[in-house]
Amino acid sequence: MEELAEAPTRPHRKQKRLGRGTLTKELxxxxxxxxxxxxxxxxxxxxRLGKELGASPTAMYRHFSSRDEIETAVADExxxxxxxxxxxxxxxxxxxxxxxxxxxxxxxxxxxAAMHTFYRVTLGPHEVRAVDAILEAVHRAGWQGREAVFQxxxxxxxxxxxxxxxxxxxxxxxxxxxxxxxxxxxxYRPARPQDFPYVSAHHDELRIKDGFEVFSGQxxxxxxxxxxxxxxxx
Amino acid sequence: MEELAEAPTRPHRKQKRLGRGTLTKELxxxxxxxxxxxxxxxxxxxxRLGKELGASPTAMYRHFSSRDEIETAVADExxxxxxxxxxxxxxxxxxxxxxxxxxxxxxxxxxxAAMHTFYRVTLGPHEVRAVDAILEAVHRAGWQGREAVFQxxxxxxxxxxxxxxxxxxxxxxxxxxxxxxxxxxxxYRPARPQDFPYVSAHHDELRIKDGFEVFSGQxxxxxxxxxxxxxxxx
DNA sequence: TAAATTAGTGAATGTTGTTGACTATAGCGT
DNA sequence: ACGCTATAGTCAACAACATTCACTAATTTA
Numbered sequence: 001m002e003e004l005a006e007a008p009t010r011p012h013r014k015q016k017r018l019g020r021g022t023l024t025k026e027l028x029x030x031x032x033x034x035x036x037x038x039x040x041x042x043x044x045x046x047x048r049l050g051k052e053l054g055a056s057p058t059a060m061y062r063h064f065s066s067r068d069e070i071e072t073a074v075a076d077e078x079x080x081x082x083x084x085x086x087x088x089x090x091x092x093x094x095x096x097x098x099x100x101x102x103x104x105x106x107x108x109x110x111x112x113a114a115m116h117t118f119y120r121v122t123l124g125p126h127e128v129r130a131v132d133a134i135l136e137a138v139h140r141a142g143w144q145g146r147e148a149v150f151q152x153x154x155x156x157x158x159x160x161x162x163x164x165x166x167x168x169x170x171x172x173x174x175x176x177x178x179x180x181x182x183x184x185x186x187x188y189r190p191a192r193p194q195d196f197p198y199v200s201a202h203h204d205e206l207r208i209k210d211g212f213e214v215f216s217g218q219x220x221x222x223x224x225x226x227x228x229x230x231x232x233x234x
Numbered sequence: 235m236e237e238l239a240e241a242p243t244r245p246h247r248k249q250k251r252l253g254r255g256t257l258t259k260e261l262x263x264x265x266x267x268x269x270x271x272x273x274x275x276x277x278x279x280x281x282r283l284g285k286e287l288g289a290s291p292t293a294m295y296r297h298f299s300s301r302d303e304i305e306t307a308v309a310d311e312x313x314x315x316x317x318x319x320x321x322x323x324x325x326x327x328x329x330x331x332x333x334x335x336x337x338x339x340x341x342x343x344x345x346x347a348a349m350h351t352f353y354r355v356t357l358g359p360h361e362v363r364a365v366d367a368i369l370e371a372v373h374r375a376g377w378q379g380r381e382a383v384f385q386x387x388x389x390x391x392x393x394x395x396x397x398x399x400x401x402x403x404x405x406x407x408x409x410x411x412x413x414x415x416x417x418x419x420x421x422y423r424p425a426r427p428q429d430f431p432y433v434s435a436h437h438d439e440l441r442i443k444d445g446f447e448v449f450s451g452q453x454x455x456x457x458x459x460x461x462x463x464x465x466x467x468x
Numbered sequence: 469t470a471a472a473t474t475a476g477t478g479a480a481t482g483t484t485g486t487t488g489a490c491t492a493t494a495g496c497g498t
Numbered sequence: 499a500c501g502c503t504a505t506a507g508t509c510a511a512c513a514a515c516a517t518t519c520a521c522t523a524a525t526t527t528a
Contacts, residue, residue: 020475020524046516056477058517063475067516119402121420128424128433131440135432149439153448161395164402168353190362198369199362205383206365214387218456225455254494254506279484290508292486297506301485 018055025063027053029073036074036112040175043112044071075117076124082106083130088137093223095137099130100159100219104212107163111170118164131156142230151226158222166211252289259297261287263307270308270346274409277346278305309351310358316340317363322370327457329371333364334393334453338446341397345404352398365390376464385460392456400445 031052036044046067050057064070082102089095107114121127134156138148193200265286270278280301284291298304316336323329341348355361368390372382420440427434 017523018476020526023475045514047514058478059476061517119399119406123421125425128422128430131422132430132433135436139432145436146439149436150448154451157396157399157448158452161399162391164399165353165391165395172353187357188362188365191359196362196366198373199366202369202379202383205380214384214391217388218392221455221459222452225459251492252507254492257506280486281484292509293507295486 018059023053023055023059023063025073028060028063028070029077032070032074033077033110033113036116037110039112041112041115041171042175044074071116072120072122073124074113075120076122076126078106078110078113078117079122079124079130080126081110083126083133086133088133088140092137092141093227095140096134096155096223096226097219099133099137100155101216103159104163104166104215107167108170108212111167111174114164114167115171118160118167141226147231155222155226158218162215162218166215169211252293257287257289257293257297259307262294262297262304263311266304266308267311267344267347270350271344273346275346275349275405276409278308305350306354306356307358308347309354310356310360312340312344312347312351313356313358313364314360315344317360317367320367322367322374326371326375327461329374330368330389330457330460331453333368333371334389335450337393338397338400338449341401342404342446345401345408348398348401349405352394352401375460381465389456389460392452396449396452400449403445 028049031049032044035048035052039048044067046057046060049055049060049070053059060070064073086099086102089098107118131152134152135148138151138155141151143151188196188199188203188206190196190199199206262283265283266278269282269286273282278301280291280294283289283294283304287293294304298307320333320336323332341352365386368386369382372385372389375385377385422430422433422437422440424430424433433440
């Protein structure tokens, strides 16, 4: 029996009405990310935001015009976190690897928020920073113009897709309430094993042990392919 | 009562109550896929399913215990469609390429359903078929045991992630009501262009023209990397 | 200090997923 | 043919949801 907002032991916790400048876009986005981090993908509701901020649910509409707009802002915030403290490394390959790992780990740390991020175009300030950082490394490698943009697309598409799917699987597992120890175990036990000889033969090995290992290998393959496709001058 | 034969001009006349064996898992899944295809990702509701099948919304609960279970069944159906008519080709690389393109095109044709598919483990009959088909090709290439499973993971992870993100972008664009001609245009116009020189310089080229071209290139790179990593005996 | 903005509120609306009690129907045994 | 029974389909109810609108009071400003 939880009394709503009644904290008698803590006197001035409860206020009749919030002051005028209390809520800001930034505060709401931070609260939204907190909510997504502790709940699942659908945990981000206006009611929950209101509780988190001690405000009326509808107060959010003074700063965002819809739930979708909040999600987009959270996506840009996730990019900000991912980029925090980034500086180009000496080698362009190291720079791109660093950026890739940053995306992976940020998405892994915030899987629910990542599900709103990986396919979105936020057009926000931090997304622009990310695009610029990648293009900078691609230019340093030796590409220009159209070619540079193509390489940028290959790279960012791969990183966002792989990191995004990993986050989606993490979020789904969390929503299903699985304990984090065994959630990526796939138990393939076909009804007629003789019809699926390969699945049956590998039953015990069909478990993804470490998603990052696969990701890392794919990033290396991509970087190697980029290096091999580099234009003449080196 | 022979009254059932009335009103032949109007095919499905409104009936008070549906007959007993009218609804099946298969019919519901097909209806669900139809609904997802013409609406967006959130279009799949019990009310909409009821309307589509001329039944009560709650009738679905006699065949599925939750919305999530229906989505999982739709995911497996999507895999079935993707695999329809597949036969292993002579070369293992051709087989894997074929399977990859099938996934891409199926996801592109059903973007909303794909968003429920790309990160899920359905454990359904068709998913098992898909896993078996991939493992078959990997074995034919020359891998066995643990190594074979690792190659399977690299491959399927890449294909599902890339196809899934593409579908997610298509679905988001459709939900936003964009016409399919220009939805992947990213208009980066930073507030202070001098702070983002590379984005500004490539403003006109920062548009993804053909997602499949990028995908195809990445699949080829992966197949080449696999071939290069092949164990000794050939 | 009075007026004007406008951020925050609360009530209301129409959907949503899900539950539980009800009811008619198909298929069974006789 | 007849009733019995299991259960597929239905209906009403509920809590949670996004969103709208009119209202109210806190801050800014004149």
